[in-house]
Structure formats: C-alpha cells, structure tokens
Amino acid sequence: xxxxxxxxxxxxxxxxxxxxxxxxxxxxxxxxxxxxxxxxxxxxxxxxxxxxxxxxxxxxxxxxxxxxxxxxxxxxxxxxxxxxxxxxxxxxxxxxxxxxxxxxxxxxxxxxxxxxxxxxxxxxxxxxxxxxxxxxxxxxxxxxxxxxxxxxxxxxxxxxxxxxxxxxxxxxxxxxxxxxxxxxx
Ligand code: ADP
Numbered sequence: 001x002x003x004x005x006x007x008x009x010x011x012x013x014x015x016x017x018x019x020x021x022x023x024x025x026x027x028x029x030x031x032x033x034x035x036x037x038x039x040x041x042x043x044x045x046x047x048x049x050x051x052x053x054x055x056x057x058x059x060x061x062x063x064x065x066x067x068x069x070x071x072x073x074x075x076x077x078x079x080x081x082x083x084x085x086x087x088x089x090x091x092x093x094x095x096x097x098x099x100x101x102x103x104x105x106x107x108x109x110x111x112x113x114x115x116x117x118x119x120x121x122x123x124x125x126x127x128x129x130x131x132x133x134x135x136x137x138x139x140x141x142x143x144x145x146x147x148x149x150x151x152x153x154x155x156x157x158x159x160x161x162x163x164x165x166x167x168x169x170x171x172x173x174x175x176x177x178x179x180x181x182x183x184x185x
Contacts, residue, residue, distance in 0.1 A: 001024060001026065001080040001108040001109070001181070001184070001185070002080045002081060002083070002100070002105060002106065002107050002108050003020065003024075003080070003081075003082050003083065003108055003109050003110070003111065003181070004083045004086075004087070004107065004109075004110045004111070004155075005017050005020075005082065005083065005084050005110075005111050005113060006110060006111070006112050006113070006148065006151060006152065006155075007112065007113030007114070007115065007166060008115065008117075008120055008140075008141060008144040008145075008148075009120065009124060009137065009140045009141060009144065010115065010119075010120040010121075010123040010124040010127070010137075011113040011114070011115045011120065011166045012113060012115070012166055012170060012173060013084055013085070013113055014030060014032070014084055015170050016113065016170070016173060016174060016177055017030065017082045017083075017084035018084075019170075019174050020082050020174075020177060020178075020181070021081070021082040023178065023181075024080065024082070024181070025079075026076075026077075026079055026080040026081050026082060027076050027077055027081045027082070028081070028082050028084060029068065029071055029072070029077075029081050029082065029083050029084065029086070030084040030085050031064050031067065031068055031083075031084070031085040031086040031088070032084070032085045034067050034068070034071070035049055035050075035053060035059060035063075035064070035067070036053070038050075038067070039053065048060070048063075049063055053131060054130070054131060054136070055136065055139060056131060056135075056136040056137065056138075056139030056140040056142075056143065057139065057143060058088060058089065058143055058147060061089060061091055061092055061095070064086060064088075064092065065092065065095055068086050069099060072099075080108070087151060088147065088148050088151070089147045089148065089151070090147075090150050090151055090154050093151055093154055093155070107160055108160075108184060109160055109162055109180070109181070109184055110155040110160045110161050110162065111162050111163075111164055111177060111180065112152055112161060112162070112163045112164065113164055113166040113173070114163055114164065114165060114166055115166035115167060116167075117141065119167065120141065121137070121141075124137045125137075162180050164176045164177055164180065
C-alpha cells in the first residue's frame, strides 16, 4: 500500500507514519528527515535547502523530488511505503501522480491528520527541534496553510482523502488510522 500522511507541523505525522510503516511492513519515507540528513552532510546541493528549512520555508520542489524519487526506486519500496512530508505542494502532488502512473503504482490513500492551531502551538512550543523556535514554527504553519492545505482539496476531488482527528494520545490516533487502513486492505 502506498499511503501519504498530511498534517501541519506538530500534528504527529512523524510518529504516526513510523508506526504505520511498522504495522504494514513497508518503509517510512520522511522528506524532512532526508533533508535534515543532507544538511548534516553539508554537501553543496543542500546549502540553499538548509537555509530555507531553518527559516521554516519549504525547500525547492526540484531538490525534494530528486531525493524522494531516487529513494522510491529502491527495491524495498516495491510493496509500498508510507510517505511523511511529501507531497507538500500541489505541483509536487501532480509530479508524484505522474511518477506513479508511469509505474502503474496506485496511491492507496491520503490521510489528513487534523489538529487545531491552538493545540499545535501548544505542542510545538514544548518539542525542542532546532526549527521549532516560535517564529520559525509560525512560518511553518503559514507555509502549511498557504502551500500544503490546497493539497487536501486536490486529493479529496480524486476520492482518496481520509480525515483523522489528531487529538488524543498517540495510541488513540493510531487506532483511528489502523481502522481506516484495515478497511482498505
Ligand atoms: P514538520 O512537518 O513538522 O514541519 P518535517 O520533518 O516534515 O516537519 O519537515 C521539516 C522541513 O523540511 C520543512 O519545514 C521543510 O522546510 C522541509 N521539507 C520537508 N518535506 C518537504 C517537501 N516535500 N517540500 C519542501 N520542503 C520540505
């Protein structure tokens, strides 16, 4: 199964994606992690992306696509994967659709993890990652509203969107996700 998780920063998308990947025995692909890794290695290609990330902005589509599509070609992704953080813009989603179509790999489901802005700010202020400063967090939330939120309509109109309430313990949220996934299996 190929499943995309979409949620604003702080929604728990990372935690839930890891668990779901284990549950379905498929790889967990986080573009945020991949990009942080590029930044740690300080290669030339990453420099612009790292500055953007530190400011809470999205990195250019071309770089994300290059990194992700390379990874998706690997054998362990044949049976499916959980995508965490990609696609994040409508153009990324359109490229991904094309990529999947060329390979006859259908998108099984897109899960939106929905959490109120108030709750997100509460959660993010206590998390402590280096891009979690209040100002940067606000920038990331704005980027979500502006660039990622339109994706929900994009996928809804294609009939693949499922909404999950992200409020509650990680276990409660995971149980909600599993029941949707189990129905689809
Ligand atoms: P969160 O969703 O909590 O912000 P992520 O680890 O998913 O955390 O992403 C961290 C940062 O990585 C983003 O703020 C953005 O700068 C960059 N990033 C991750 N995925 C993408 C993507 N698909 N397109 C552009 N930038 C991305």
